[in-house]
Amino acid sequence: MKKRKYIIGVDVGGTKTASGVITGNGHLVGKIVLPTCARRGRDVSVKQVLSSVSAVLERTGIGKKDLKGIGVCAPGPLDPKRGIVHNPPNLPGWDNVPLPAIIEKKFGVRTELENDANAAGMAEMIWGAARGYKNVFYVTVSTGIGTGIIIGGRIYHGKNGMAGEGGHCTINYDDTGGPCGCGNIGCVESMASGPATSRRLIKKMKKSGGKKSILYRLSGGDLGAITMRTIADAARQKDKLAMDTIKEQGRILGIWLGGMINVLDPGIIVIGGGVSSIGKLIFDEIRKTAYKSTVNVFAAKTPIVPAKLKSDVGIYGAASIVM
Amino acid sequence: MKKRKYIIGVDVGGTKTASGVITGNGHLVGKIVLPTCARRGRDVSVKQVLSSVSAVLERTGIGKKDLKGIGVCAPGPLDPKRGIVHNPPNLPGWDNVPLPAIIEKKFGVRTELENDANAAGMAEMIWGAARGYKNVFYVTVSTGIGTGIIIGGRIYHGKNGMAGEGGHCTINYDDTGGPCGCGNIGCVESMASGPATSRRLIKKMKKSGGKKSILYRLSGGDLGAITMRTIADAARQKDKLAMDTIKEQGRILGIWLGGMINVLDPGIIVIGGGVSSIGKLIFDEIRKTAYKSTVNVFAAKTPIVPAKLKSDVGIYGAASIVM
Numbered sequence: 314m315k316k317r318k319y320i321i322g323v324d325v326g327g328t329k330t331a332s333g334v335i336t337g338n339g340h341l342v343g344k345i346v347l348p349t350c351a352r353r354g355r356d357v358s359v360k361q362v363l364s365s366v367s368a369v370l371e372r373t374g375i376g377k378k379d380l381k382g383i384g385v386c387a388p389g390p391l392d393p394k395r396g397i398v399h400n401p402p403n404l405p406g407w408d409n410v411p412l413p414a415i416i417e418k419k420f421g422v423r424t425e426l427e428n429d430a431n432a433a434g435m436a437e438m439i440w441g442a443a444r445g446y447k448n449v450f451y452v453t454v455s456t457g458i459g460t461g462i463i464i465g466g467r468i469y470h471g472k473n474g475m476a477g478e479g480g481h482c483t484i485n486y487d488d489t490g491g492p493c494g495c496g497n498i499g500c501v502e503s504m505a506s507g508p509a510t511s512r513r514l515i516k517k518m519k520k521s522g523g524k525k526s527i528l529y530r531l532s533g534g535d536l537g538a539i540t541m542r543t544i545a546d547a548a549r550q551k552d553k554l555a556m557d558t559i560k561e562q563g564r565i566l567g568i569w570l571g572g573m574i575n576v577l578d579p580g581i582i583v584i585g586g587g588v589s590s591i592g593k594l595i596f597d598e599i600r601k602t603a604y605k606s607t608v609n610v611f612a613a614k615t616p617i618v619p620a621k622l623k624s625d626v627g628i629y630g631a632a633s634i635v636m
Numbered sequence: 637m638k639k640r641k642y643i644i645g646v647d648v649g650g651t652k653t654a655s656g657v658i659t660g661n662g663h664l665v666g667k668i669v670l671p672t673c674a675r676r677g678r679d680v681s682v683k684q685v686l687s688s689v690s691a692v693l694e695r696t697g698i699g700k701k702d703l704k705g706i707g708v709c710a711p712g713p714l715d716p717k718r719g720i721v722h723n724p725p726n727l728p729g730w731d732n733v734p735l736p737a738i739i740e741k742k743f744g745v746r747t748e749l750e751n752d753a754n755a756a757g758m759a760e761m762i763w764g765a766a767r768g769y770k771n772v773f774y775v776t777v778s779t780g781i782g783t784g785i786i787i788g789g790r791i792y793h794g795k796n797g798m799a800g801e802g803g804h805c806t807i808n809y810d811d812t813g814g815p816c817g818c819g820n821i822g823c824v825e826s827m828a829s830g831p832a833t834s835r836r837l838i839k840k841m842k843k844s845g846g847k848k849s850i851l852y853r854l855s856g857g858d859l860g861a862i863t864m865r866t867i868a869d870a871a872r873q874k875d876k877l878a879m880d881t882i883k884e885q886g887r888i889l890g891i892w893l894g895g896m897i898n899v900l901d902p903g904i905i906v907i908g909g910g911v912s913s914i915g916k917l918i919f920d921e922i923r924k925t926a927y928k929s930t931v932n933v934f935a936a937k938t939p940i941v942p943a944k945l946k947s948d949v950g951i952y953g954a955a956s957i958v959m
Contacts, residue, residue: 390933399933448795462899464787471901472771473934481931482895484809484822486888495931497894499807565809571820572805576785576899578794608804608818610713610722611796 317381320635321369323416324429324627325362325387327351327403332365333628334373337381337636339440341625343373355406362412363419382635383416383424386432386627392474396426425634429453431468431477432630433622434461437583439633441621450579451620452479453586454566457494458502462577468634480506484569505565507541507587514558515539527552541587548594556594563595567602574607574615585620592619640704643958644692646739647752647950648685648710650674650726655688656951657696660704660959662763664948666696678729685735686742693743705958706739706747709755709950715797719749748957752776754791754800755953756945757784760906762956764944773902774943775802776909777889780817781825785900791957803829807892828888830864830910837881838862850875864910871917879917886918890925897930897938908943915942 319342324331326349333344345368350357366383370376388401396413398404413424427435434451437443443451449463458480462469469476485499493503503509515536518526527547532538547555570582582603588595596619604613622629642665647654649672656667668691673680689706693699711724719736721727736747750758757774760766766774772786781803785792792799808822816826826832838859841849850870855861870878893905905926911918919942927936945952 460899464792469787472903472938473901473932475932475934476899476901478898478931479895481898482805483891483929484806486807486891497929568806568809572802573899575801575804576783576799576896578796578799580795606806606820608801609796609798611798615795 317379319375319379320381320632321366321383321422322628322630322632323362323366323383323385324631325349325385325404325412326627327388327401330362330365331625331628332369333625333632334369334375335629335632339629341628342375343369344625344628345369345372349404351404355404355408355410358404358407359410359412359415363416366416366420377420377422380422383413383420383422384427384432384631384634385412385416385424386427386429386631386634387412389428389478390475391426391428393425393427393431393468393470394474396424398426423635427468427631427634428461428477429627429630430459431461431470432634433585433620433626434463434583434630435468435636436622436626436629436633437585437620438463438466439636440629442583442618443581446580448577448580450479450573450577450582452566452570452582452584453620454505454584454588455507455586458506462579479569479573482569482572484565484572501565501569505562505569510558510562511539511541511544513561514544514554517554517558526554528555545591548591559591559595560598562588563598564602566595567599568606570599570603570617571606571612574603574609574612578609578611579615582615582617583620584617585622585626589619590623640702642698642702643704643955644689644706644745645951645953645955646685646689646706646708647954648672648708648727648735649950650711650724653685653688654948654951655692656948656955657692657698658952658955662952664951665698666692667948667951668692668695672727674727678727678731678733681727681730682733682735682738686739689739689743700743700745703745706736706743706745707750707755707954707957708735708739708747709750709752709954709957710735712751712801713798714749714751716748716750716754716791716793717797721749746958750791750954750957751782751784751800752950752953753782754784754793755957756908756943756949757786757906757953758791758959759945759949759952759956760908760943761786761789762959763952765906765941766904769903771900771903773802773896773900773905775889775893775905775907776943777828777907777911778830778909781829785902802892802896805892805895807888807895824888824892828885828892833881833885834862834864834867836884837867837877840877840881849877851878868910868914871914882914882918883921885911886921887925889918890922891929893922893926893940894929894935897926897932897935901932901934902938905938905940906943907940908945908949912942913946
């Protein structure tokens with residue numbers, strides 16, 4: 314019998330759905346990106362997901378009999394064990410959709426579901442920055458802060474499949490800076506995500522006038538247009554305010570990661586999302602603070618590294634759960 | 637061949653060392669408590685540990701051939717996998733002591749080492765409040781805050797055997813209340829341990845004069861003599877300041893535990909140590925805050941309960957690791 318050697322990874326997002334065919338050694342054979350059309354409701358967006366799979370099979374010319382399986386990752390909350398997408402805020406109308414069963418029915422191929430940060434952590438272990446490790450704490454820092462925990466080479470799901478939501482750990486319990494998206498205060502997400510960091514910088518600029526900063530020019534004087542990307546650009550040009558803001562973001566992430574090292578003592582910490590491309594400036598600060606903030610005497614041996622899988626991490630992540 | 641049916645649990649503390657013989661179904665056949673004589677240095681205190689084992693064997697009349705094994709728990713930092721007690725602050729002179737090997741050599745019985753919070757969590761799973769659960773987050777709140785993680789029925793050690801130090805997660809990153817014992821600021825231990833809670837109350841009493849509180853009388857006017865026990869007594873007598881202080885302690889613990897539920901999604905949370913005997917007043921507050929502070933939609937199904945094993949939890953914990 315011929316070995317089934319391809320996997321399809323399907324990355325369902327609120328805006329786009331990407332499906333890709335991947336070989337066992339991590340080669341992306343081909344991919345298709347379709348709009349999810351989330352606003353047009355559940356039936357349309359589920360159909361878009363199915364179409365992306367059909368299209369990538371067609372484009373790559375790979376038959377179902379060569380497929381080992383299909384992995385799907387989607388925004389939470391979802392139940393990976395039962396294969397149910399609950400009700401993600403950015404997929405309106407989705408209410409307990411058994412997405413893997415729907416895909417399996419249409420294509421006749423075993424299909425697994427996972428939340429995106431868990432899947433990305435798994436992909437980093439198999440093909441990325443955490444190769445050779447079995448215990449991985451994966452973090453993605455972008456609009457939000459998501460985390461995934463790998464223990465003994467497997468995704469750790471906890472009792473209800475909800476483990477690994479570390480971005481909503483409180484690190485500033487009497488914060489007065491306004492609530493996090495989750496409704497609580499002082500979550501690390503509300504303190505150190507991309508938008509939180511931009512807000513902190515804009516506040517400082519408004520206070521000081523901020524005209525000395527390159528950021529004033531980069532944003533054309535429209536402070537509201539400043540994003541993490543703008544800040545990172547300015548920091549690369551040695552703008553002091555931008556550099557200080559990124560260091561502060563690194564410090565907050567480091568304090569939180571020190572706590573995560575205390576709890577989990579992982580083999581490696583991999584950081585993906587927008588932060589991963591800022592480089593040494595933020596990683597030096599994250600490492601310094603994390604190692605100082607933990608009681609784990611071996612902490613300094615815990616590598617804290619940027620993710621390797623960049624724009625296709627969603628496809629790789631989804632594929633990894635079938636591996 | 638006759639089944640070996642007894643286990644010895646050895647609980648090494650800075651003040652006392654307790655050794656007990658336990659049957660498989662959790663009956664404590666007999667125990668011996670000796671002073672550890674920690675101040676007299678390593679050789680004397682190791683000898684006291686060995687003496688406590690000899691003495692309990694003698695007292696119970698149980699022979700080595702009936703022993704399944706010996707479990708030892710000691711204060712951290714220690715390496716359970718390699719069986720080394722590093723250098724606990726309250727065991728001066730102990731510097732990488734291979735305690736289980738020393739015990740094994742003397743008694744010819746397999747000996748295992750574990751840190752005390754991990755072991756207590758295991759004991760609660762086998763004989764206590766977490767019976768029937770496989771994923772347990774155990775917390776002890778006394779002078780410090782220790783934690784132990786059980787996943788799939790086993791103690792989770794992490795990469796270096798240092799996992800489960802959740803008491804040093806930062807929940808108040810810009811705290812100005814002075815450093816934690818670990819040197820960092822804003823750890824939940826430095827905010828909600830017994831001494832931290834007493835300090836908070838004493839500060840309030842000093843500010844207000846505090847003569848209206850029963851605590852003034854209970855402490856004989858010596859505020860420095862107030863401990864968690866005094867506060868719990870006053871709360872039982874409906875003293876408002878004491879009740880408010882305990883509720884605040886519960887709230888802080890709840891915020892932290894909400895984060896731990898986010899990360900670990902445990903089946904049950906068991907709280908031991910001094911707090912476990914305060915009862916409904918603090919547990920109601922802990923539960924309310926924890927369920928509110930987590931993004932886990934199943935959180936309210938996670939029981940948060942007081943530990944069942946009280947004064948002999950150290951012996952039970954040590955014995956449990958041989959089970």
